[in-house]
Amino acid sequence: MTENESDATGSVRQGQRVRHGTGVHSNRAFPTNAYPSNLDPFVLFERFYIDPDQGFPMHPHRGFEIVSYMLDGGMEHEDSLGVTNTAEAGEAMRITAGNGIRHSEFPAGGTACTGLQLWVNLPREDKEIEPDYEDAMATELPTETVDGATVTTIVGEGSPITLRTPMAYLDVEVADADTWTWTRPDEWSGFLYGVSGSGTVAVGRESDAATLDAAEPFGEGDVLPVTDDEPVELRGDGGGDCRVVAVAGEPHGEPIRQRGPFVL
DSSP: OOTTSOSOOSSOEEOEEEEOTTSOEEEEEESSSSSOSOBTTEEEEEEEEEOTTOOEEEEEEBSEEEEEEEEESOEEEEETTSOEEEEOTTOEEEEEOTTOEEEEEEESTTSOEEEEEEEEEOOGGGTTSOOEEEEEOGGGSOEEEETTEEEEEEESTTOSOOOSSOEEEEEEEEOTTOEEEEOOOTTOEEEEEEEESEEEEEESOTTSHHHHHTOEEEETTEEEEEOSSOOEEEEEOSSSOEEEEEEEEOOOOSOOOEETTEEO
């Protein structure tokens, strides 16, 4: 565990509501009062809500990568590389800020939008690389059925979205009372974030009675940080589908020094 990680891992906590200076609202998974640190290699993660008359005007970033994944509505992106793109629900964008990029984000078509945004630290040797941009349509993101769950790969095997950090980013929907097991490469850190519906989560194997006893309720806006190598069991509660995102990556083992829109 690096100096950027809290020792309060493996238990569910609620995301924290954040209001950005532009008037945009977010539900932040970390860093928050409940988890006041980064999660190497991840700088922050949040679900954003942008009203039609709000948005992020042109602003700078450097030193990390951004993955935006849309849930509802569309978001218009424009940047200093000359790229313009509108990401609709189920589509993803990746920005490599590197030695510096400017971009703006506004809801498309005069309607509100919501999505997820992940900041991934760049390793020290990549901090000064040239900025870059990549996007993917929903049809380009592989989807499969795995152990009672529908899993879409946003970042990982089969996805056109690539980053400088080895990682996986999954959109997972578990039906009713089905169970999905999340197993990560050894020594990768990660987290679950509740998108909609409800269920339970437990760190450990379902066959272990202690794991079942330790299962915790998990719903929209909840966060489960995971920094050990045990699998995570996600079970629907029988009241409908439970949708989460599961994100994990290889830690850099380097301090994360965030200064507003820059990661030094």
